[in-house]
Amino acid sequence: MEKEDAFSLLEEQKMKRTVEDRDYIIELMGKWEREEMDLQNKPIEEQIEKAIKYDEEEFRNLVHTFPKYYPVESQEMVVYQSKKLQTTNNSSESGLNITLKDKLIVAGASILALAVGLGIVKLSSVKDEMSMKGVNNYKEYVSFAKENDLPISQEGYVNYNYGNNSIDLGNNIKGGR
């Protein structure tokens, strides 16, 4: 595999792993040390792992800025209307009124686009598909993952195979491991 191909795959892999294995990756990052990459003559899974190590700083930034699903238990609904968020930054220089609400709506739209665009809420359908195709072990999963553009990682296999209601975008990943 060419170096460029490996990096291209890495980009895809990083996004997916950010969603699905974030907590695990953060845990691993503490143990990683920078080292020279040897992208030749290695299994693709290993190439990706090494590339992620090499790219640690960039990846760390990505992880830290990624939206997180915040699950809340049943509680009484307390809603109020606030003017606080409409306090505008009346910039005499730009003449623009940018409210915090505007910013949050933009952030919300980004989150939504990411969530839908990355297909991160489709884990259950992946599990069904794996079951139909008779994926019974990690080796079979790797082939299945390549065909279906899924993360090629042991953790990805565990999450998809055993499930952990991973719609929390990373918060409960350890539950499925």
Next chain:
Amino acid sequence: MDDIIVLNNREFLILNKINLNGYNFLYVIATDGSNEFTLLNEYEENGKKMVKSVMDPELIDEILLKIKEENY
């Protein structure tokens, strides 16, 4: 005026309210810049309005797609 919902003593801005199959859902985002968001299911219990996060992956998928359809 902005609609704010308080969850675990934190403020979340209500970005969308949608009705899906007769149930009300809220798409909310934290106002503290933490990039945290959740989808809430609104329901009644003992005469009180309650909310809890949707945890079913397929339902989340369905809600997000509907919000996206309505917004874009």
